[in-house]
Amino acid sequence: MTRKSDExxxxxAKWEVQLRKGVLEFIILLSLNEREQYGxxxxxxxxxxxxxxxxxxxxxxxxxxxxxxELISSRLAEGDGGAPRKYxxxxxxxxxxxQAMIPTWSKLTISVDRLLHGATV
Amino acid sequence: MTRKSDExxxxxAKWEVQLRKGVLEFIILLSLNEREQYGxxxxxxxxxxxxxxxxxxxxxxxxxxxxxxELISSRLAEGDGGAPRKYxxxxxxxxxxxQAMIPTWSKLTISVDRLLHGATV
DNA sequence: TTCATAAACCTTGCATGACAAGAAAATCAG
DNA sequence: CTGATTTTCTTGTCATGCAAGGTTTATGAA
Numbered sequence: 001m002t003r004k005s006d007e008x009x010x011x012x013a014k015w016e017v018q019l020r021k022g023v024l025e026f027i028i029l030l031s032l033n034e035r036e037q038y039g040x041x042x043x044x045x046x047x048x049x050x051x052x053x054x055x056x057x058x059x060x061x062x063x064x065x066x067x068x069x070e071l072i073s074s075r076l077a078e079g080d081g082g083a084p085r086k087y088x089x090x091x092x093x094x095x096x097x098x099q100a101m102i103p104t105w106s107k108l109t110i111s112v113d114r115l116l117h118g119a120t121v
Numbered sequence: 122m123t124r125k126s127d128e129x130x131x132x133x134a135k136w137e138v139q140l141r142k143g144v145l146e147f148i149i150l151l152s153l154n155e156r157e158q159y160g161x162x163x164x165x166x167x168x169x170x171x172x173x174x175x176x177x178x179x180x181x182x183x184x185x186x187x188x189x190x191e192l193i194s195s196r197l198a199e200g201d202g203g204a205p206r207k208y209x210x211x212x213x214x215x216x217x218x219x220q221a222m223i224p225t226w227s228k229l230t231i232s233v234d235r236l237l238h239g240a241t242v
Numbered sequence: 243t244t245c246a247t248a249a250a251c252c253t254t255g256c257a258t259g260a261c262a263a264g265a266a267a268a269t270c271a272g
Numbered sequence: 273c274t275g276a277t278t279t280t281c282t283t284g285t286c287a288t289g290c291a292a293g294g295t296t297t298a299t300g301a302a
Contacts, residue, residue: 022139050232082249111171203278
């Protein structure tokens with residue numbers, strides 16, 4: 001009853017979820033562009049290098065979708081005392097899409113940063 | 122039958138729609154932080170200054186939502202030979218949220234740009 | 243063998259926001 | 273009254289992130 005559902009923390013958290021839409025796909029393609037990687041490796045690598053936490057419930061459906069769209073492909077390999085790993089790489093089409101995404105991303109961030117000037121931190 | 126639904130243009134366009142989620146809310150708050158504005162004014166201002174096209178079907182539901190969350194408030198004024206205008210301003214809570222959004226946005230773009238280094242254009 | 247643990251991957255269902263398409267309200271000119 | 277212009281609003285569809293829970297494989301202990 002006295003529960004407020006709109007505390008600032010929640011509002012920002014919800015917004016962050018929305019912000020990540022689309023961005024995560026870009027991040028995965030960028031990561032795979034560097035080298036072949038398997039799921040868990042992607043998660044930990046991105047957490048370390050970009051300080052972005054991607055949950056498994058987000059990553060695996062995303063990887064399946066990208067594979068269905070033939071932007072990435074996979075091969076199986078042994079795991080380290082566990083289930084087998086699925087290594088993913090970019091396909092030529094994936095590489096092509098990534099190259100098209102980069103200017104789109106740049107334009108968007110440049111535009112926002114233009115509006116951002118003047119809004120004091 | 123011979124129709125390909127996955128031409129690169131469509132793929133990028135779909136991705137762009139996803140990318141805008143959350144970003145548009147940020148952009149609107151940034152714009153209203155500068156000065157009071159009405160809907161059409163926001164659309165044309167953002168198109169001019171940020172080269173981002175916000176459609177009416179996107180803007181008005183967004184404004185209504187922000188008002189319901191008490192992040193912005195509105196007042197009616199006469200239109201220029203047309204329907205009355207609804208001028209929006211940030212509430213104190215809106216200002217507060219915006220200040221919290223700025224570092225979140227910066228961290229995200231910095232992270233992505235870190236991954237972006239090495240991916241040739 | 244059975245159990246526990248760890249590594250790795252997958253599935254379901256919900257919440258949410260962007261947007262196309264179209265409608266509606268208000269004003270003015272003819 | 274009709275049509276044009278300005279401005280706002282509504283409905284329905286689609287795609288994505290993610291919490292929560294489940295499955296598979298291997299290994300080592302009891």
